Amino acid sequence: MTAGMSVGDIVRSARRAKQQTGRSIAGQLVDILRLRLLGHGIMPDIYYDMRLFEPGLSWRQKAEYVGSWIKPLIYRVQDPKAVALFSDKLRALAFFREHAIASPEILAATHPDIDIPGVVALRSPAELKTWLLDRAPFPLFSKPSVSYRGYGNTLITSITRDTGEILYGDGRTETIDSFAEKHGAPGKPTLIFQNVIAPHPLIAATIGQRLATARVMVLNDRPEPEIFRAGLRIPAGASMVDNFRGGASGNMLARLDIATGAVVDVLSAIGLDWRAADHHPDTGAPFAGLAMPDWQQAIDLVLRASRLVPGLKIHNWDVAFTDTGPMLIEDNPNGDLVLVQTVANRGLATPRFLELYENRRIR
Template identity: 30%
Template sequence: MWALATQGGLMNPLSAMRQVRAQGGKPLVRQLRELLACRLRASPIGVSEYFAYGLWSPELGPDELRQFIGWRQSVLLDQTLNDSRSRVLANDKLVNYLILQHLGLPMPQPLATFTAEGRRIGNETVLRSLDDVRRWLDGDVYPFYVKPISAGYGRGVTGVAGRDGPSLRLLDDRTLALEEFLKAFEFPPYGGMLFQRPVQAHPSIVALTGSKAVCSVRCICLVTPSGPQVHTAFWKIATGKNMLDNFSHGDLGNCLGAVDVRSGRIERAIARLGPGGRVDRHPDTGQPLVGFQLPDWTAALDLVHRASAHFPGLRLQNWDVALCPEGPVLIELNTESELAVPQAISGRGLMDARLRGMLAELEQAQARRRAAVAAGPR
């Protein structure tokens, strides 16, 4: 990828290099040398990643630079640590929520499911056809969020506040024609749709953002032989009238915050990737982002640890957790980690001594398992 994704489009690498130099970074020639060195690494770092991660910063020494990983190593980690047969437990939301509900773990209340097969999580309404959906939408069912059963990155997710005749009133005050809304229901890769009751953001988060949008925390958790461990976390911060907290390279105007896993405080925040993307305050309220204490952080970590232990085939898990007045709530589990994002927010590489230790522990456990299989049962 030879263009850097930024808010409002793609930035030419030469423009990014000039921005770095103008901000007191490194001369163009030195940046070029470092770009080449990154590309020639055993685990390559791409051009866009060099700028997104802030590898041009004079504050980073050689040891710190070696801790950053590129998308190739991110994919390899996911493929190595997550068994392909177990991915359905995360990627199919009905299966995932069925497990969470059975365990009694906090999750959004399911209102209805739409599948031709009549699949369901529990006692929610089962909708098998678009006519069923139309009739259901005529009832007292608002507000709700609807999301695809199999999709990620916020694709197909819509928050609906109410009904205005032939249109739906969305949570961000826009309106959407009913028939336009129903088009997503006919997209086969989604595998159907799930309606959920919206959860509420914690009052301290509402005060900071000036919005009722739920700003979830992404917890990247490794399930090791000694137990689950959250290695990295970042906060997805909604702005404006956005009803979703997705970042989408900064195109939606939302921000991201790096979380200190031990304390739950925001260490650093960005509004976009690349040079000039760092921010200290929320763009709408002016409230400080850096230093903000996420509410109920210890309880959130405990919830992720409890949930992740029940998905042993997935050793690298990505949990989105909403911080609500009643405590943390599990929004969803994802595989296929986008490990570029936390590195870009924090300015630190993921492959630190802690992660290397976790991976070594997992490899040793796998070696013992292979040896036991080879030896056979006693």
């Protein structure tokens, strides 16, 4: 493998890029080499995901893009203590409560390492099974307390008591005994349980009764924080989360107008498989004219939360637009770099972003 791609995949990608744009394979390879030497972590995978082979892009535009390979360098400006605060959802809940910030409540957690009032501690398979059968309100959302990109997140719609089967939102089933042993046994990672949050009616009319969250990147190095990037992850099909993952999840990604919260356009895939979407595949509702409700209220909430954590120079907030108003789902101190470049149709290493670093250089 070379930079996330095999040599064969690089050759196939180069040929497809040439077919789509007419850009020569030699020109593409020169680009990749020059960008690699620049030191912004651009490898073949990011080069093709971000379509940096497009003939209309200038060298300055290409040079602004960064690759996931330098994420530790990008986020070296973050204070480790502040990072730890949001790396664990139980600690984040304590922060949200302390500052009266609207966020999802956690009902219960397996093997929590801190005690949070109102959060039921489940420390064995038997306690987990009993809570699910006797006290859990369904539908119910579960996720690891420490997670990334939505991995491990599941929607539990119900439990059939006579068969002991858990039914998931994507149609899968599992026995409650298997689930309890998998997550409740000593030494297992903490799993949290939350109520399912209802979307704002205006959002639900377009995407159905499920939650879509906006990723809002904030730069927090000046006296006042500022919104830098914003995009909306839109769930589709049987997906139980809204994470985009470049389109591999089956979900979509909307670019948002930062000033108004209006949808600019929607992508169902990026890179060589780039596709735009003009309607939601499940509801058939068009995306044209869709704008995030209570957008200014959401922005005010994000900025207030950012001020409270000056140790994070870069915030990546996930914001839900619910039937009770905007809500902060979580902050990602080491958030995805591909997403925030895709939603802006521009690389991250702009003059403004580079102010975060000494000599305005990431490396």
